[in-house]
Amino acid sequence: QSVLTQAPSASGTPGQRVTISCSGSNSNIGSHTVSWYQQLPGTAPKLLVYNNNQRPSGVPDRFSGSKSGTSASLAISGLQSEDEADYYCAAWDDSLNGVFGGGTRLTVL
Amino acid sequence: DVQLLESGGGLVQPGGSLRLSCAASGFTFSSDAMNWVRQVPGKGLEWVSGISDNGAGTYYADSVKGRFTISRDNSKNTLYVQMNSLKDEDTAIYYCATKLFEEASGHWGQGTLVTVSS
Numbered sequence: 001q002s003v004l005t006q007a008p009s010a011s012g013t014p015g016q017r018v019t020i021s022c023s024g025s026n027s028n029i030g031s032h033t034v035s036w037y038q039q040l041p042g043t044a045p046k047l048l049v050y051n052n053n054q055r056p057s058g059v060p061d062r063f064s065g066s067k068s069g070t071s072a073s074l075a076i077s078g079l080q081s082e083d084e085a086d087y088y089c090a091a092w093d094d095s096l097n098g099v100f101g102g103g104t105r106l107t108v109l
Numbered sequence: 110d111v112q113l114l115e116s117g118g119g120l121v122q123p124g125g126s127l128r129l130s131c132a133a134s135g136f137t138f139s140s141d142a143m144n145w146v147r148q149v150p151g152k153g154l155e156w157v158s159g160i161s162d163n164g165a166g167t168y169y170a171d172s173v174k175g176r177f178t179i180s181r182d183n184s185k186n187t188l189y190v191q192m193n194s195l196k197d198e199d200t201a202i203y204y205c206a207t208k209l210f211e212e213a214s215g216h217w218g219q220g221t222l223v224t225v226s227s
Contacts, residue, residue, distance in 0.1 A: 035213040037154070051211075051213070097171075098146075
């Protein structure tokens with residue numbers, strides 16, 4: 001059971017906008033910033049968003065993050081087939097642990 | 110470019126020990142916190158341990174506390190984790206990664222597989 005809660009799956013059609021949610025608590029998302037990671041099949045995770053809504057250089061602006069209270073969201077607009085992957089939210093916790101969500105598998109129909 | 114190269118994985122019996130290494134290049138290693146994260150194939154990510162830039166602060170998941178020890182050698186740009194009293198449930202791909210949470214830089218290695226089995 002992951003500390004951060006994500007829906008196990010999501011789907012969309014090419015060009016659509018999809019949103020992946022992440023729910024935590026006051027000790028993690030409520031007190032710390034959220035990062036989002038994309039993991040393509042057979043590869044290591046890649047940073048998509050840090051500090052709730054900042055994108056590293058090279059990440060398309062189709063990916064955007066937001067945070068409100070103890071929840072966070074990753075939005076992907078203009079969905080493309082290459083976006084089919086697992087997505088994880090992450091945050092530091094006041095218990096001095098890093099915590100990840102259980103992951104959301106995005107399918108592009 | 111940032112490169113993180115893990116080594117030291119393999120097959121070990123329950124109760125055994127293993128030390129993983131992560132050689133870093135392409136960034137100022139001594140200025141970045143580092144982490145170990147593991148993933149059972151087909152399952153989600155689990156944070157294992159973290160260490161501050163100068164090594165003074167070390168942090169562990171409850172599942173490995175007392176059995177794993179994280180360390181770093183900034184003169185060699187290398188991160189380590191000493192894993193003792195290994196259990197079947199420690200079987201996973203182990204990734205080293207740079208800062209993952211606050212002000213994340215979020216670079217990951219390719220991972221090394223640890224299999225604990227008799």
